[in-house]
Amino acid sequence: MKHLVTVSTLEVNEILQILSDAENYRVNQRGWYPKEKMFVANLFFEASTRTRCSFEMAEQKLGLTTIPFEVTTSSVQKGETLYDTIETLAAIGVQSVVIRHPEDRYYEKLQEQVSIPILNAGDGCGQHPTQCLLDLLTIQQEFGSFKGLKIAIMGDLRHSRVARSNAEMLTKLGATVYFAGPEEWRDESNPYGTYIGVDEAIQTVDVVMLLRIQFERHSKNHSTLEEEYHSRYGLTVEREKSMKNGSIILHPAPVNRGVEIADELVECQRSRIFKQMENGVYIRMAVLARSLQSVERGMNDENNYQKCYMVN
Amino acid sequence: MKHLVTVSTLEVNEILQILSDAENYRVNQRGWYPKEKMFVANLFFEASTRTRCSFEMAEQKLGLTTIPFEVTTSSVQKGETLYDTIETLAAIGVQSVVIRHPEDRYYEKLQEQVSIPILNAGDGCGQHPTQCLLDLLTIQQEFGSFKGLKIAIMGDLRHSRVARSNAEMLTKLGATVYFAGPEEWRDESNPYGTYIGVDEAIQTVDVVMLLRIQFERHSKNHSTLEEEYHSRYGLTVEREKSMKNGSIILHPAPVNRGVEIADELVECQRSRIFKQMENGVYIRMAVLARSLQSVERGMNDENNYQKCYMVN
Amino acid sequence: MKHLVTVSTLEVNEILQILSDAENYRVNQRGWYPKEKMFVANLFFEASTRTRCSFEMAEQKLGLTTIPFEVTTSSVQKGETLYDTIETLAAIGVQSVVIRHPEDRYYEKLQEQVSIPILNAGDGCGQHPTQCLLDLLTIQQEFGSFKGLKIAIMGDLRHSRVARSNAEMLTKLGATVYFAGPEEWRDESNPYGTYIGVDEAIQTVDVVMLLRIQFERHSKNHSTLEEEYHSRYGLTVEREKSMKNGSIILHPAPVNRGVEIADELVECQRSRIFKQMENGVYIRMAVLARSLQSVERGMNDENNYQKCYMVN
Numbered sequence: 022m023k024h025l026v027t028v029s030t031l032e033v034n035e036i037l038q039i040l041s042d043a044e045n046y047r048v049n050q051r052g053w054y055p056k057e058k059m060f061v062a063n064l065f066f067e068a069s070t071r072t073r074c075s076f077e078m079a080e081q082k083l084g085l086t087t088i089p090f091e092v093t094t095s096s097v098q099k100g101e102t103l104y105d106t107i108e109t110l111a112a113i114g115v116q117s118v119v120i121r122h123p124e125d126r127y128y129e130k131l132q133e134q135v136s137i138p139i140l141n142a143g144d145g146c147g148q149h150p151t152q153c154l155l156d157l158l159t160i161q162q163e164f165g166s167f168k169g170l171k172i173a174i175m176g177d178l179r180h181s182r183v184a185r186s187n188a189e190m191l192t193k194l195g196a197t198v199y200f201a202g203p204e205e206w207r208d209e210s211n212p213y214g215t216y217i218g219v220d221e222a223i224q225t226v227d228v229v230m231l232l233r234i235q236f237e238r239h240s241k242n243h244s245t246l247e248e249e250y251h252s253r254y255g256l257t258v259e260r261e262k263s264m265k266n267g268s269i270i271l272h273p274a275p276v277n278r279g280v281e282i283a284d285e286l287v288e289c290q291r292s293r294i295f296k297q298m299e300n301g302v303y304i305r306m307a308v309l310a311r312s313l314q315s316v317e318r319g320m321n322d323e324n325n326y327q328k329c330y331m332v333n
Numbered sequence: 334m335k336h337l338v339t340v341s342t343l344e345v346n347e348i349l350q351i352l353s354d355a356e357n358y359r360v361n362q363r364g365w366y367p368k369e370k371m372f373v374a375n376l377f378f379e380a381s382t383r384t385r386c387s388f389e390m391a392e393q394k395l396g397l398t399t400i401p402f403e404v405t406t407s408s409v410q411k412g413e414t415l416y417d418t419i420e421t422l423a424a425i426g427v428q429s430v431v432i433r434h435p436e437d438r439y440y441e442k443l444q445e446q447v448s449i450p451i452l453n454a455g456d457g458c459g460q461h462p463t464q465c466l467l468d469l470l471t472i473q474q475e476f477g478s479f480k481g482l483k484i485a486i487m488g489d490l491r492h493s494r495v496a497r498s499n500a501e502m503l504t505k506l507g508a509t510v511y512f513a514g515p516e517e518w519r520d521e522s523n524p525y526g527t528y529i530g531v532d533e534a535i536q537t538v539d540v541v542m543l544l545r546i547q548f549e550r551h552s553k554n555h556s557t558l559e560e561e562y563h564s565r566y567g568l569t570v571e572r573e574k575s576m577k578n579g580s581i582i583l584h585p586a587p588v589n590r591g592v593e594i595a596d597e598l599v600e601c602q603r604s605r606i607f608k609q610m611e612n613g614v615y616i617r618m619a620v621l622a623r624s625l626q627s628v629e630r631g632m633n634d635e636n637n638y639q640k641c642y643m644v645n
Numbered sequence: 646m647k648h649l650v651t652v653s654t655l656e657v658n659e660i661l662q663i664l665s666d667a668e669n670y671r672v673n674q675r676g677w678y679p680k681e682k683m684f685v686a687n688l689f690f691e692a693s694t695r696t697r698c699s700f701e702m703a704e705q706k707l708g709l710t711t712i713p714f715e716v717t718t719s720s721v722q723k724g725e726t727l728y729d730t731i732e733t734l735a736a737i738g739v740q741s742v743v744i745r746h747p748e749d750r751y752y753e754k755l756q757e758q759v760s761i762p763i764l765n766a767g768d769g770c771g772q773h774p775t776q777c778l779l780d781l782l783t784i785q786q787e788f789g790s791f792k793g794l795k796i797a798i799m800g801d802l803r804h805s806r807v808a809r810s811n812a813e814m815l816t817k818l819g820a821t822v823y824f825a826g827p828e829e830w831r832d833e834s835n836p837y838g839t840y841i842g843v844d845e846a847i848q849t850v851d852v853v854m855l856l857r858i859q860f861e862r863h864s865k866n867h868s869t870l871e872e873e874y875h876s877r878y879g880l881t882v883e884r885e886k887s888m889k890n891g892s893i894i895l896h897p898a899p900v901n902r903g904v905e906i907a908d909e910l911v912e913c914q915r916s917r918i919f920k921q922m923e924n925g926v927y928i929r930m931a932v933l934a935r936s937l938q939s940v941e942r943g944m945n946d947e948n949n950y951q952k953c954y955m956v957n
Contacts, residue, residue, distance in 0.1 A: 070418060074401075082370075088705070089713070105899060105900065109919075113926050274417075299424045302426060383733055386714060390739075394682075590729075
């Protein structure tokens with residue numbers, strides 16, 4: 022069974038295969054499609070337009086059937102464990118679950134217990150593997166390869182779900198990673214890059230990868246923080262002018278316009294922000310396909326709903 | 334691109350075309366259907382059974398794929414602008430959005446900025462174009478034409494989303510419009526009708542078009558208001574007896590039974606209230622078709638997700 | 646028109662027919678499927694993962710189109726009656742509604758008034774017919790027949806939606822029913838069984854049918870109640886050892902692990918708890934089919950949306 026809970030456990034060739042599958046869905050609308058009706062459910066225990074709608078779209082484009090699951094009207098409110106929720110869904114016929122959850126590493130024990138694949142759509146300040154993969158796809162589309170690329174990851178490195186795994190993957194794939202941003206948001210546990218100044222970073226790299234300020238995770242006064250942040254660490258109109266020819270801008274969105282990036286740069290020629298969102302659908306098609314293929318292979322071998330063992 | 338944000342900008346022949354398309358869906362189940370999978374999303378920032386389910390049904394009957402979008406679990410709660418929400422949906426492949434929003438004229442700037450068509454499903458006390466069109470369809474089905482018809486719009490004219498545009502459209506189409514109801518709810522900015530007494534209106538007209546009292550928009554004590562309203566301005570069992578032969582009753586629903594109209598009249602022979610709801614589905618099929626045809630035509634010409642411009 | 650609001654009004658042969666239809670869906674994926682697109686809506690006025698997802702799955706497996714209906718964003722919040730909500734849905738084309746509602750016997754008058762079939766998915770402390778039917782199916786699959794079986798229903802008999810109707814149906818079908826559990830939760834109005842001790846029950850019967858403690862309906866301190874309950878009335882690891890050869894465990898779920906049943910028994914060899922959930926889908930397919938077949942038969946005869954009568 023193929024869970025996807027983190028990119029860290031993926032081999033380089035697995036990553037390249039997923040990128041290639043995604044690109045195939047994009048360009049040729051070709052790849053794996055289920056032979057008969059297959060069922061998935063999206064369990065979002067935290068707000069998200071982009072990721073949720075993107076998974077829904079990927080599921081529809083693959084021809085899957087999505088069983089609606091609303092956290093607010095579910096037995097989770099009656100204190101049901103995540104394990105029981107997933108196994109209930111499995112028992113009624115759901116063949117894979119997409120989960121976003123506020124708790125870091127919610128999947129840790131779960132992945133060894135459940136009978137259907139989990140696709141992690143974000144856990145606390147932890148992982149967000151499809152976001153990482155869509156970033157990689159967008160870079161690959163632009164530059165063909167990762168070898169020798171210089172990439173700056175800028176902003177709230179400590180609370181980001183993607184900073185660490187993006188840095189790790191990009192390094193694995195042959196790129197050089199730089200970090201920039203406020204002192205207090207440095208993440209000393211992340212060894213896959215070198216801290217440099219914001220201006221130097223912007224002038225040097227091929228890819229400026231901005232991170233979202235998670236205002237909902239910080240307590241400081243918003244508007245002060247915003248203005249100050251923008252002038253000191255943001256991608257201002259001025260700073261964009263110093264970027265290298267052919268370099269591009271990424272941001273996982275939702276964008277705080279005028280904070281991480283100047284309002285008028287969000288859709289500028291260098292920006293691949295909306296392109297990232299489009300690519301997200303193809304990446305999600307690829308990883309859904311990957312997990313459901315493993316279900317298809319297993320369907321004749323085992324009966325998932327009844328995991329019996331002797332008690333006596 | 335074909336937005337539908339108000340009926341006021343529609344030409345008479347466009348209106349008649351929409352009514353004719355809707356009637357075609359109703360009678361023959363014929364008309365435009367998408368050649369390949371097309372995707373829409375319904376963004377309801379305000380409560381509504383009728384309108385929302387009606388759009389969902391229209392989408393299903395057209396064979397469209399609806400991408401679920403829940404306001405309460407969306408990035409709107411992270412302060413995302415409506416523009417960014419819509420462009421995000423566009424980037425992932427949504428081709429048209431249906432929007433209900435509490436803010437009057439929310440669509441004003443938006444319609445010039447977004448890359449996919451907006452269908453307005455109601456804005457504040459502003460417009461509700463599909464409600465207007467379904468009222469027109471119901472009248473046309475009954476009388477064949479609008480010329481020479483007398484129509485009374487009765488009740489809370491000031492806060493109604495449809496009073497003004499219904500009056501305007503009916504006048505354009507050749508009908509004579511009367512207004513009746515409480516003094517304090519008159520709308521002096523609406524020039525498309527003449528105020529007369531409730532009893533006179535009911536005895537005179539071919540169509541009694543009742544408006545819903547938006548209790549949620551008023552502060553006065555409910556039950557007093559209800560009783561008083563019914564006897565002074567409502568369609569009582571007594572008043573219905575004085576209606577002309579062949580005249581009909583409309584109400585946009587949800588009905589406050591015993592307030593705007595006597596409980597036992599809601600499904601009486603003259604009532605077309607449930608018929609209006611049925612017609613709503615066909616109208617929404619027609620306007621969805623209209624906007625998606627414009628998308629189909631544009632699909633080979635332009636690439637929506639990347640609206641690039643030079644910053645320097 | 647075929648409502649399903651309670652099992653009590655079903656004849657024995659009707660029950661056996663539904664079980665047989667459900668088994669047919671399970672084993673052969675054969676049975677009634679709609680000839681053309683048919684539309685249903687699920688109205689859940691109370692939280693429920695299992696039942697709701699199970700109905701959604703059943704609808705998808707039958708190839709039905711489900712029109713989303715969210716209570717929290719509906720006109721129910723504007724004070725609309727359930728009758729008007731259902732007739733609105735009927736007017737827009739919904740052909741059957743599944744309803745869960747906190748009010749006992751909400752369906753009583755409704756079933757004579759509405760124009761489309763109601764499938765009751767649980768009312769207050771009242772009925773939950775599909776739960777009863779899926780319990781019966783699970784027992785039938787195990788033992789072939791109900792004649793001579795001994796079955797214990799254990800736990801919160803008074804507040805259970807299924808205790809009474811399960812006892813009634815099982816008795817009708819030839820089984821002998823025992824009740825066990827706390828004194829204060831006895832239901833003296835239920836004549837279809839005999840009270841015996843917990844240990845005696847467990848040692849005697851072929852089927853131990855545990856009931857969920859509805860903590861949300863009780864006020865007493867949780868953790869005390871839980872521990873005390875488990876040791877006095879729960880299916881402990883010890884007690885399970887005294888069960889007869891071939892006897893099985895049922896529970897409607899969600900399970901309070903360590904309360905009604907020991908954590909490690911939930912998926913033990915005797916447990917059919919997840920099997921029940923799987924069977925729930927087939928039962929719901931069978932009852933949806935039954936009600937929609939009645940709609941299909943009626944479609945040429947009558948026009949549902951306009952129930953006209955003379956007022957004068």
